[in-house]
Amino acid sequence: MFDYKxxxxxxxxxxxxxxxxAAQVLGLSQSAISQRIxxxxxxxGQPVLVRVTPPAPTEIGRRLLNHVQQVRLLERDLQTLVPALDEEGLPERLRIALNADSLATWWAAAVSDFCAEQHLLLDLVVEDQTVGLKRMRAGExxxxxCASERPVAGARSVLLGAMRYRALASxxxxxxxFPEGVRADLLAKTPALVFGPDxxxxxxxxxxxxxxxxxxxxxxxxxxxxxxxxxAGLGWGLVPELQVREQLERGVLVELLPDKPIDVPLYWHHWRNGGxxxxxxTDQLVRSSKQWLVPWKQP
Amino acid sequence: MFDYKxxxxxxxxxxxxxxxxAAQVLGLSQSAISQRIxxxxxxxGQPVLVRVTPPAPTEIGRRLLNHVQQVRLLERDLQTLVPALDEEGLPERLRIALNADSLATWWAAAVSDFCAEQHLLLDLVVEDQTVGLKRMRAGExxxxxCASERPVAGARSVLLGAMRYRALASxxxxxxxFPEGVRADLLAKTPALVFGPDxxxxxxxxxxxxxxxxxxxxxxxxxxxxxxxxxAGLGWGLVPELQVREQLERGVLVELLPDKPIDVPLYWHHWRNGGxxxxxxTDQLVRSSKQWLVPWKQP
Structure with a gap:
């Protein structure tokens, strides 16, 4: 077997x-960590880490990480039977990548009871819905x-629903x-808001x-x-409807062109042998997400 | 002079x-960009970029970037006189690192009129208040x-005020x-919320x-x-008072121990030759931030 230390x-x-x-978390000296790496x-027979700040796994390093994450999840199922086997004694954690808009809206309400019941701690990683899959593939x-249905090798995906975005401005x-009304050709010449390069x-x-x-x-x-x-009127942007119901009611934000929403599907990707x-x-999310998300129809 | 191409x-x-x-933005082919690098x-006489995804500047690369950013700001002052000098013809942008909590609360209201008047576009980078300075030093x-007063070489810092955080839970x-009341020693044994490793x-x-x-x-x-x-009751955490006034009034969130806030000073760091x-x-921020921030007293 591999050397899991x-x-x-x-x-x-x-x-x-x-x-x-890493040394702090594992209760080792920094030089012990370096020696292990x-x-x-x-x-x-080749590097597993690129020594940049923060250290990044190489291609083979990512595959090893992927493997570690899957093994950890499988170990968890055994721990109720043989709790003493866990040498590290770390609390139960799941590392999950999700889009900022889900985290800002429905995510907490969907998982809070589950986390309390299972005594589960979350390491949340914010990634644009189009790039979260890279983190899965990297085994991180x-x-x-994410917005894409196609799972990476070893994983499964399930549709949760869609987030509805509306183009809003003050x-x-x-x-x-737009003193004479919103016109599409002028829209490209007024400042927009964009979340990031992705x-x-x-x-x-x-x-x-x-x-x-x-x-x-x-x-x-x-x-x-x-x-x-x-x-504050810095620009127009596409905003999750869920997040601004109150602002829309009060008229603090207004839709640019009436009833032109964009729906973005959200798929839950998880390791197939995830324990x-x-x-x-997964069951909990599939059951509860319908409360907040709209049904997704392929356009 | 340096070759600014x-x-x-x-x-x-x-x-x-x-x-x-980069090629898209500069209107060049990708191979032209590669050749220039x-x-x-x-x-x-040494690498300026580490070829990871995304590409990261080396030590010398960061110094060059720092220089480019300062030159760009100085150019701006001349552009009203000699607009034709700007070969790239890109719109006016400022890249600014700030903490997520400022961005979620007072930042937009403080800068929106300024941006509209100056026709300024912002590239905002979210960094914990303790690490934003690294981006300054890197010339990015x-x-x-940030929370630290001491400016990096070539920059100046000015105190804006302090954000007041309160330890809250549902x-x-x-x-x-805490069925028998909140006790400090038990607090370490109940799940907390932490923004990130910094x-x-x-x-x-x-x-x-x-x-x-x-x-x-x-x-x-x-x-x-x-x-x-x-x-949602997943944990307790320190939250900016500014952001949860309504939740505190409605009793949706409650302070763990009465009136034990933590104030975090916010300093505005900017290049001294920034144009x-x-x-x-800077003047605008110093003038307006007092509306939202509390006075900072060194503890």
């Missing part, structure tokens, strides 16, 4: 984003929420930029209106900040 | 997080908000974990109560998600 050192360095914190590399997370912004929702919205090419935009990688900037806990969490 | 290729690759997007490295941002969480606020709070060492916690790197998880625009933004 070496593998868990690798996992700790990547998960804790450094040798120092070196020994692992000697056995594997046990599950992820009444003052609309009055300033966020193409605003591009898709403009494309759906027949407007192609670039447009002026602020970058704001925060779900709540995005809404604050929209309210009982991940299976139970 | 080469330097702006480096800046674009780092800012756009890849060669492909190689030529730059030949002249510098023109300014940052009434159900308190009833479940967030030591909860540690400081426990230390101020005489509790040292580790504690159970979820990791949630989202300001809004943090509050959703607290409301007029950065100076005006």
């Amino acid at each position: 070496l593998l868990s050192a690798l996992a700790a360095v990547v998960e804790q984003a450094g040798f120092e914190r 070196k020994l692992l590399e000697a056995r594997v 997370v046990a599950a992820c929420i 009444p003052a912004f609309i009055a300033r930029h 966020d193409f929702l605003q591009h898709r919205y403009l494309a759906s209106l027949g407007v192609d090419g670039g447009f002026e935009h602020h970058l704001c990688p925060s779900s709540e900040g995005f809404i604050r900037l929209t309210e 009982q806990l991940l299976g139970l969490l | 080469l330097l702006s290729a480096l800046a674009a690759v780092v800012e756009q997080a890849g060669f492909e997007r 190689k030529l730059l490295e030949a002249r510098v 941002v023109a300014a940052c908000i 009434p159900a969480f308190i009833a479940r974990h 967030d030591f606020l909860q540690h400081r709070y426990l230390a101020s109560l005489g509790v040292d060492g580790g504690f159970e916690h979820h990791l949630c790197p989202s300001s809004e998600g943090f509050i959703r998880l607290t409301e 007029q625009l950065l100076g005006l933004l």
Whole structure:
């Protein structure tokens, strides 16, 4: 079998984003961690880590991490039978990548009772819904929420529903930029809000209106900040309906063009051999997400 | 003088997080970008980029980026006089690192009019208030908000005020974990919420109560998600008072121990030779931040 002392050192360095914190978490010296990584590399015959800040796994390092994560989940099922087997004695954790908008809206309500009952701690990683799958493939997370259906090798995906986005702006912004009413061709010339370089929702919205090419935009990688900037009139942007019901009712935010939502499907991806806990969490999410998400229809 | 065609290729690759997007933004082919980077490295005599995803600047690469950012800000002051000098013709942008909690609360209201008047687009980067300074040092941002006063070389810092945090939980969480009232020693044994590996606020709070060492916690790197998880009863956490006034009034969130806030100072760091625009933004922030921040007193 593999030497899991070496593998868990690798996992700790990547998960804790450094040798120092990895050493703290595992209760070892920093040089002991370094030695384990070196020994692992000697056995594997190639580097498992790129020594940047934070340390990044190499291709083979990612495959090893993936394996560690799956083994950990399988171990959990045995722990109720043989609790003494867990040498590290760390509390139960699941590392999950999800989009900022889910985290800012329905996620907490969907999982809170489950976490309390199972005494489960979450390591949440915020990733755009289009890129969370990279974290799965890299073996850095046990599950992820993303907009793409196709699972990575060894994983399964299940549809949770869709988040509905509406293109919104403040009444003052609309009055300033569109005194004669909102026109699609002018929209590309007024500042938009974009979550980050991986966020193409605003591009898709403009494309759906027949407007192609670039447009002026602020970058704001925060779900709540995005809404604050929209309210303050810095730009227009696509915002989850769930998050701004109150602002829409009060008229603090207004839809640019009436009833032109964009729905984004959310799929839950999880390791196929992820053990009982991940299976139970999957059931819980499938059952409860319908309360917040709209049904997804392929356009 | 330096060859700024080469330097702006480096800046674009780092800012756009890849060669492909850098090529799009500069209107060049990807191979032209690669050639410019190689030529730059030949002249510098060492690598300026680590070829990971996204590409990361080396030590010397960071110094060059820092220089590019300062030159760009100085150019801006001349552009009203000689607009034709700007070859790239890109819209005016400022890249600023700030903490998620500022972005989720007061930031938008403080800068929105300024951005509209100056026709300024913001590239916001979310960094914990303790680490934003690293981005300044790396030359990746023109300014940052952080908790430390000491500026990096070539920059200046000014105190904006302090954010007041309160340790909060849901009434159900308190009833479940503290049926006989909140006790500091039990607090370390109930799940806390921590923003990320650089967030030591909860540690400081426990230390101020005489509790040292580790504690159970979820990791949630989202300001809004943090509050959703607290409301849903997944854990207790330190939350900006500004962000939860309404929840405190309604009793949806409750302070764990009465009137034990933690204040975190926020300093605005900006390049000393940052040009007029950065100076005006600094004046605007100093003037307006007092509306939302509390006065800072060194403890």
